[in-house]
Amino acid sequence: MTAAPPHLVDLLTAIEASPPGPGIGAFFDLDGxxxxGFTATAHAGDRIRRRQARIGEVTGVIEAAMRYRFGRVNFAKLLERAAGYLRGExxxxxxxxxxxxxxxxxRSRLFPAMHEVVLAHQRRGHTVVxxxxxxxxxxEPVARFLEIGHVLCNHFEVDEAGRVTGRIVRPVIWGARKADAVQAFCGGRAIDLADSYFYADGNEDIALMTLVGYPRPVNPRRELAAMAAVQNWPVLRVTTPGKGSHDGLRGVLK
Structure with missing residues (x-):
């Protein structure tokens, strides 16, 4: 059995030395x-392989994703465009x-080191979200596997028969709206964000990173990495099996 790398041991030791109890939140982004990568790509690929996706759907999603990447469409529109293809299901x-x-x-794309981080917070009795x-x-399948009991994410709008309408329940959780959702969650449970942790990779997650006492960028994208450098936030670099030594954290608390 491969020993855990020293940086991972240091990180887990720090978590396990933190105050216990549900008043501390440990918030985890999913994709990245x-x-x-992105969990939604597994679904898109599956629809293509099963020939459930028409050519217009494939090109439409690719086009919307590219427009989003270059700032020409907002995330809510991108999400609703994808939901529209599932209308009636x-x-x-x-x-x-x-x-x-x-x-x-x-499951094979889960970062093993991040699973260890989740477990460390769970052992302290923190509220893991x-x-x-x-x-x-x-x-939700990822949350069930990791035994994360609280999930704040986006929901399909459904009709009275339980079928997708092609729309997303508003407000769409992204960027500042994600920070709002977390604040609302904490307010109902006496969780102090100043004592809490947030692990994420996206530039859009800066809004929530600035609210917690322990911001932890994970493989951060450019803007988040720049903010981490300015704010002196510890940066986590993680890999999946086969992509790096120890299948764990590289340069933790860089």
Whole structure:
């Protein structure tokens, strides 16, 4: 059995020396933080392989993703465009697909070191929360596997028959709205953000990073990395099996 790298040991030791109890929150982003890449790509790929996606859907999602990347469409529009292709489908069936794809495609992309970080917070009795802009069908299977009991994420709007309408429940959780959702969650549970942790990789997560006492960028993208350098936030670099030594953290608390 491979020994844990020293930096991972240091990080876990720091968490286990922190005050215990549910008044401390440990908030985890999903895509790029707990999982290598985007969980939604597993669903898109599955629809293509099963020939459930028409060519217009494939090109439309690619176009929307590129427009989003270059700042020409907001995240809510991107999410609703993807939801529109699933209009009329049963949410229960989509939940089953999400669980299957987790087993087949996503579980192997979990960062082992981040699983250890989740477990460390759970051992301290902290309130562990997944807060993600992903949809329930992509976020909840990961949360169940990691035994994370609280999930703040986006939801499909459904009709009285439980079928997807093609719209997303508002407000869409992303950027500042994610920070709002976390603040509302904490307010109802007496969780002090000044004593809490947030692990995330995205530039859009800066809003929430600035609210917690222990911001922990994970493989941060450019703007978040720049903010981390200015604010002297510890940066975590994580890998999946086969992509780096120890399958764990490299340069933790860099």
């Amino acid at each position: 933080t707990l999982v290598d 049963s949410l229960a069936d989509l939940d089953d697909v999400g669980e299957r794809l987790f087993r087949e495609r996503v 997944m807060c993600s802009s992903a949809l329930t069908i992509h976020a």
